[in-house]
Amino acid sequence: MGLKNFGLVPDDLVQRIRAKFLECVSADQEDSFYSEDIEKITNEDWYIKRFVIAAYKNETEALDKLVDTMKWRKSIKLRETAxxxxxxxxYDVGVMFPYEADVHGDASLWVRVAAVRKFGEFTETGKRFMIHRLFKVDEAAGPQGYALVIDFTGAGTNAIQNLDLLHHFITTLHHRFPAGVNYCLNYQIPWILKTVWGAVQYWVPExxxxxxxxxxxxxxxxxxHLSHVPSYLGGDCKRSWKDKPENCPTTFEFGLYExxxxxxxxxxxxxxYEAFRDSQIVKLDQGEYC
Known part of the structure; x- marks a missing residue:
């Protein structure tokens, strides 16, 4: 949940954790953290409060989570990945994308389960892409929080084979970006996946x-609002859910050189990938499952 959904987080607890974190950032450890993260933890309570929330106000656990996550961010090059x-x-497959605000005015991040798919040696990069998208939305939303929409439109039994990718995403969300999601909206779960997804809910702490x-x-x-829903779901929004930056490499170039x-x-x-795109994504984009 975003910070607005929680009760009071004591200021003295935040200050103690901040002081102890900065002690950890000694001269011989500073390279283990991003300078931007050190600055934010120094000046913004939200960066600390979210881990206090995740640790249910346990000071030692909150500090451990904070330190470990900030080191993790640096180790996977989170901030430096363009x-x-x-x-x-x-981007073209539309597996995960930031979109328009919900009725409360909060940002949203959408996951299309039907587009979640493992592709051999590219699977780890796919996980990294999902975390990159999550980071961008989470960073922009801050303590305001955001809506997470898990869209099952068009997802069938093949989705079961790729649930481990969703598991990776959700556990990363919980442990590395805690207290950011205001609500997780599961949309259009087919009956065949209800039992499976019932078990998946246990990925989220009780x-x-x-x-x-x-x-x-x-x-x-x-x-x-209808004007904020993508057209493939019957919405009126004209914004593409496949917006991508300029100068992206091709899959061939990335696989070969990166x-x-x-x-x-x-x-x-x-x-x-092309067979999957032509048989699944094209129909999904055209609203055939809507």
């Missing part, structure tokens, strides 16, 4: 499951 680091196909909500068909418009794969492996992966 939007156009990722291949254009990652005390946080009240943020999970469900919506079907016209219920979506209780959360988002991942160091052979031309044969990259070509096969691209063929698999």
């Amino acid at each position: 939007d156009n680091y990722f291949p254009a196909d990652y 005390k946080r499951r009240d943020i999970i909500q469900f919506s079907y068909r016209d219920d979506l418009f209780k959360y988002f 991942l160091g794969l052979t031309e044969e492996v990259v070509t096969k992966t691209i063929a698999d």
Whole structure:
């Protein structure tokens, strides 16, 4: 949840954790953290409060989570990864995208389960792409929080084979970006996935499951104005959910030069992706499952 959904986080607790964190950032450890993160923790209470919330106000646990996460951010090059680091196909498939505000005026991040798919040697990059998108929305929203929409439109039994990717995303969200989501809206879950998704809810800690909500068909418009819903779901928004930055590499270039794969492996992966795109994504984009 965003900070606005929680009770008071004691200022003295925040100050103690801040002081102890800065002690950790000694001269020989400073390279383990981003200077931007050190500055934000020094000046912005939200960066500390979210981990206090995640640790249920346990000071030691909150500090450990904060330090570990800030080191993790540096280790995966979170801040230095440019939007156009990722291949254009990652944006074109529309697996995850920031979109218009909900009825409360809060930002939103959408996940299209039907577009979640593992592609061999590119799978880890796919995970990294999802975390990159999450980071951008989370950073911009700050303590205001944002809505997370998990859209099951068009998702069938194949989605079960890729639930581990969703698991990775949700656990990363909980542990590395705590207290940012105001609510998680699960939209259009097909009956065949209800039992599976019921188990998936246990990825979210019990005390946080009240943020999970469900919506079907016209219920979506209780959360988002029609003008803020993408057209593939019957909305009137003209903004593309596939917006991408300039100068993205092609999948072939990325696989060859960034991942160091052979031309044969990259070509096969691209063929698999194109078959998936043509059989699944095109129909999804055209609203055939709406």
